[in-house]
Each structure stands twice: as structure tokens, then as C-alpha cells.
Amino acid sequence: MKKIFVFFPDGVGLRNFAFTKFKEIGEKKGYQITYWNNTVFSLKEQLGFDEIKIENHKTHPLTPLYSRIRKHIELNVSQKKFNDKVYETYKFPFSYKGVKNILRTLFIRFLIGFNSSENGILRIRKRINALERSTSKYQYCKAQLQKHKPDLVFCTTQRATQSISALLAAKDLKIPVVAFVYSWDNVPKAMQVVEADFYFVWSDLMKEEVLKYYSFVKESQVFVTGTPQFEPHYDSSLSKDRATFFNENNLDVSKKYICFSGDDETTSPLDQYYLEDLAKAVRNLNLKGENLGIIYRKCPVDTTTRYDEVIESYKDVIAVLDPLWKPAGKNWNEVLPTKEDLGLLHNVCAHSEFVTNVCSSTVFDFVAHEKPCIYFNYEQPQLKKGIRDIGQNYKYVHFRSMPSQQAAVFCTNKNDLEKQVKQILDHKLTNVADGKKWYEIVAGKKPTQASLIIWDAIDVLLKKQN
Incomplete structure (x- = not known):
């Protein structure tokens, strides 16, 4: 064996x-x-x-430094090789706060400058390997x-x-x-x-x-x-009927729910305002005769309180269903998934009308359940210098895999959000057909x-x- x-x-x-x-x-x-x-x-x-x-x-204490150097050099080489500035946006800024950070940054930048080539990448990789073997x-x-x-x-x-x-x-x-x-x-x-x-x-x-x-x-x-990542969506043993799932999670069985899938703070630093925009659209539609709610599922590794005010202000329409992940330490990468969360996500997808988010791969989780996705793609008025604009996310290389702009429903103006929500609910707007093509391109045919x-x-x- x-x-x-x-x-x-x-x-x-x-x-x-x-x-x-x-x-x-x-x-x-x-x-x-x-x-x-x-x-x-x-x-x-x-x-x-x-x-x-x-x-x-x-x-080795130097491995994190050399790993950052390696990544930076690889991005420099890609930028030059493919004549594409997108690789610059993958880099995290250097820190010059305090003597220790200044010295670290100077060391990193010196080695980046000296090794920014294909051969330089191999040199740095060999150096990392030598450090780790020691x-x-x-x-x-x-x-x-x-x-x-x-x-x-x-x-x-x-x-x-x-x-x-x-x-x-x-x-x-x-x-x-x-x-x-x-x-x-x-x-x-x-x-x-x-x-x-x-x-x-x-x-x-x-x-x-x-x-x-x-x-x-x-x-x-x-x-x-x-990837096994999407297999649980096809596992019927995880499925719960609507009444059972809604009862277990204190949801109103008479409502149709839209999932808002939260992002980490780096990807979408103003994410709470997109949740607020969706909540306003839902309230307006409810005044016009709809009976809608929002399932807010946060990013599993987001430990911020930035959504709290919006959730409290719109508690008439927002239901919070936290991912069933557990902290096993103090760092973000020590928040670990649980088996139970596979079932929770399966049923959130199955019993929501569609999902809304900023550039998340949850588009594929929902397409697996034949459900549409709205991607927010407009600036918030709170955007100011030093805050990352979410628009750059959609310029990343992995978004170039979309077979068409119809692979997701893009909301490019917050004034259009209510209309787009209504159109999806009325089955007049969807991305499912092209979303499935995109899903196959990214995740494979089986x-x-x-x-x-x-x-x-x-x-x-x-x-x-x-």
C-alpha cells in the first residue's frame, strides 16, 4: 500500500x-x-x-525578507516581459517608519535592484533554499x-x-x-x-x-x-430544505434574500458602504411591494468592526450569517475553516436569489447553483488619498479570463443598483450562461x-x- x-x-x-x-x-x-x-x-x-x-x-529569520524580494523581482520581470503595468499594482508599499523599517527597506530594494532578471530570480530562490536548509x-x-x-x-x-x-x-x-x-x-x-x-x-x-x-x-x-473547492456545491447530503435552513438561521421564510458576500479590508476597504447601498436599494424595493432581505456573510478572515454601524442601521433588512470559521490564534491566517461551513455556504447559495460583492470568486459558488452575481464597480464618495480604489481589482490578470463582460452583472453606478436588483429578481437580467463559461475556463471542465x-x-x- x-x-x-x-x-x-x-x-x-x-x-x-x-x-x-x-x-x-x-x-x-x-x-x-x-x-x-x-x-x-x-x-x-x-x-x-x-x-x-x-x-x-x-x-529562517531572513526567509520572509527574501520571499518579498523574490516576489517583487518576479513582478518586475513580468512587467518588463509583458509590457504591462498591472504587475505594479500587485506590490505592497515599502515602509519607512522608524530606523528598523528604513534599514529593512533599503536592504530589500538593494537586492531587488541587483537581481531584477530571470537569473536574479533563480539566485534569490537558491538563497531562500540555502537559508531554509540551514x-x-x-x-x-x-x-x-x-x-x-x-x-x-x-x-x-x-x-x-x-x-x-x-x-x-x-x-x-x-x-x-x-x-x-x-x-x-x-x-x-x-x-x-x-x-x-x-x-x-x-x-x-x-x-x-x-x-x-x-x-x-x-x-x-x-x-x-x-479544484475540490467547489465540490461541496454538488453534494446533496449538505442540502437543507428552505423551511429548515431559514428556521435554523432565524430567516423570514416569506422573504427573498440577496447574499452580500463581504471582502477583506485590503481588497475592498470601503466594503461596508456597498452593503449600505444594497440595503437602501432593498428598502426602496420593499416600499414598492417587494419582500426582500439581505444575508450578510462576512469574509471569514475579516475581524474589523467596519460593518457594524450599517448592520445596526439596516437591521430591518440585513440578517447576519457569519461563516463557521474558528480563530486558532491571533493572526488572520490562523482563522481556520470548519467542515460545518461547507454546508452553510452550500445552503446560502441555494436559498439566496443571487450574490453581490466586490470581485470575489463567490461568483463561481453561486453559478454552481445557477444563481447570478452583481459585482460592484463604482467609487464610493468616501474614497480619498491613501484608500485603495476597488476598480483596480477588475484590471488584474485573472479577470482577463472572463469570456465576456456578461460573465458577471457589473454595477458601475450606484444609481443603477436598485434597477439591476429588480431586473435580476424579474429574470430580465442574468450572468449565469456566460458565468458558467467563465467558471469552466477558471475551474476546469469537471x-x-x-x-x-x-x-x-x-x-x-x-x-x-x-
Whole structure:
């Protein structure tokens, strides 16, 4: 029986690879699956899964600096290579507050300037690898691998610096390493932190991107598998009838609900005002004979209080259904998903009329349920210098994958919002047909079978090793 280590460098892969039927499918194919766990979430205690905990979490103190340098250089190279200023907008500003930050910024900028080329990227990657090989964590992970001897390590995200030393240890022991590219926008944003033997990606589009941006990756190393992210939307065991779901969540069964899917503060710093605009439109429509409400589902990692005033002012129309995520630490990346939230999101999609948000991938969650999506795409009057305009989100590379502007309903003027809401409710406006085409472009042709396809690809790789 072949032994697979499913590696969680952080918690982002939990919902894809612990809470879906991914493990069950792998075991049916005859694999012994052990979760190699670098997170604070205990898969043994919570789910009864075999796990090996990584207790040593120490990356090299210089790794975060060099990782930022690598990302900046990759974006510089892409900007020059493709003659496209969009890559500049992926960069976070440097800090010059205080002597320590000034010295750090000068060091980073010096190395960026000295290495802004394809060869420079390779130099910086080699430097990061050397730093991580020098850590106690590398030796710790290597000892775990030598003891348990997995046949393959499957890394659930390509973007975590916490994974570098562990995967280097595996590669140095000649254990094949697969990295799953976690999100639809990750490749153009220079978020490929790890170097794996193989990469599993969502779609043909993402495969093209990996080969386009990373010249050191060969076509034979990239497998199109889809993503388990959307599989729960097709799992009928998660479905609840309308009356049960509404009763459990204190919703009014006589109302039609519109979902407002909140964003993180970086993506949409004035997001609360879009919620307010929707609430005003709903109130106006209710005065004209509709019976509408709003389900506000916040971004799971948003811990701000910025929506509170709007929610209180419009509590006659806004119902709050928080994602069922749990904080396991003080940092945003220690807010972890739960299995129960898969069912909650499934039913929010199933029992809402449509979704509204700023540029979120929830467009695909709702299209999976044949439901439309409104993207807000207008400036708020509160926008001022130092606050990020949401309009730049729609200029990002991953939005160029849209087959047409009808793949989402864009609200480009707040005065049009009420009319667009009404048109969607009356089935006179929709993005579902083109949204489905976009969904296929981004997530692949078989969104219900991604877990199985991933295991089939692992079959192929292990046969090649023999």
C-alpha cells in the first residue's frame, strides 16, 4: 500500500483536502493517507484522521525578507516581459517608519535592484533554499520523512513560506513532491513560493499561466486536475430544505434574500458602504411591494468592526450569517475553516436569489447553483488619498479570463443598483450562461470530479516512479 503525506503548511487547504471527500476517495483507491500537519488544527482530534504534527514552525529569520524580494523581482520581470503595468499594482508599499523599517527597506530594494532578471530570480530562490536548509525545521522534517517513508508528498498550497524547508527535505530524500496551486489569482501575482517536482492546477488556463511565468517548469510537470473547492456545491447530503435552513438561521421564510458576500479590508476597504447601498436599494424595493432581505456573510478572515454601524442601521433588512470559521490564534491566517461551513455556504447559495460583492470568486459558488452575481464597480464618495480604489481589482490578470463582460452583472453606478436588483429578481437580467463559461475556463471542465482526478494523477506519477 502506497503511503501519501497530505501536507498542510497552513490552514487554507483544510476545506479542500480535509473536509471534502478527498481522503475517502484516496483510501478507496488503496492509498494510506497521513496528514503532515503544520497547523494548530488537530486532524486527529477533530476528524479522527492519521496525522503527524510538525511542532517546529521556525523558518529562517531572513526567509520572509527574501520571499518579498523574490516576489517583487518576479513582478518586475513580468512587467518588463509583458509590457504591462498591472504587475505594479500587485506590490505592497515599502515602509519607512522608524530606523528598523528604513534599514529593512533599503536592504530589500538593494537586492531587488541587483537581481531584477530571470537569473536574479533563480539566485534569490537558491538563497531562500540555502537559508531554509540551514534551519532546525529542515532537519526536524527530514527526520520525520526518514522515519515514516512516504511515497509522495502532496502539498495543499504553493504559497506558504512555512512549506519550504519541509518540501526541500522531501526533495533531498528523493521523495516526489506535488504542489497544488491554491487559488485562481495566485499565478500572475507571483505567489509560487515552493519549487515542486509536479504542479496540480485548476484548468488549462492555469497550466498556461504556470508555464508562462515560470520558465524553469516544464509542461510534463503540470497536471490539470480542477479544484475540490467547489465540490461541496454538488453534494446533496449538505442540502437543507428552505423551511429548515431559514428556521435554523432565524430567516423570514416569506422573504427573498440577496447574499452580500463581504471582502477583506485590503481588497475592498470601503466594503461596508456597498452593503449600505444594497440595503437602501432593498428598502426602496420593499416600499414598492417587494419582500426582500439581505444575508450578510462576512469574509471569514475579516475581524474589523467596519460593518457594524450599517448592520445596526439596516437591521430591518440585513440578517447576519457569519461563516463557521474558528480563530486558532491571533493572526488572520490562523482563522481556520470548519467542515460545518461547507454546508452553510452550500445552503446560502441555494436559498439566496443571487450574490453581490466586490470581485470575489463567490461568483463561481453561486453559478454552481445557477444563481447570478452583481459585482460592484463604482467609487464610493468616501474614497480619498491613501484608500485603495476597488476598480483596480477588475484590471488584474485573472479577470482577463472572463469570456465576456456578461460573465458577471457589473454595477458601475450606484444609481443603477436598485434597477439591476429588480431586473435580476424579474429574470430580465442574468450572468449565469456566460458565468458558467467563465467558471469552466477558471475551474476546469469537471468541477464535481476534482478530488478523483487528483488521485488519478497521483496514480500516474507513482507508476512513473516504479
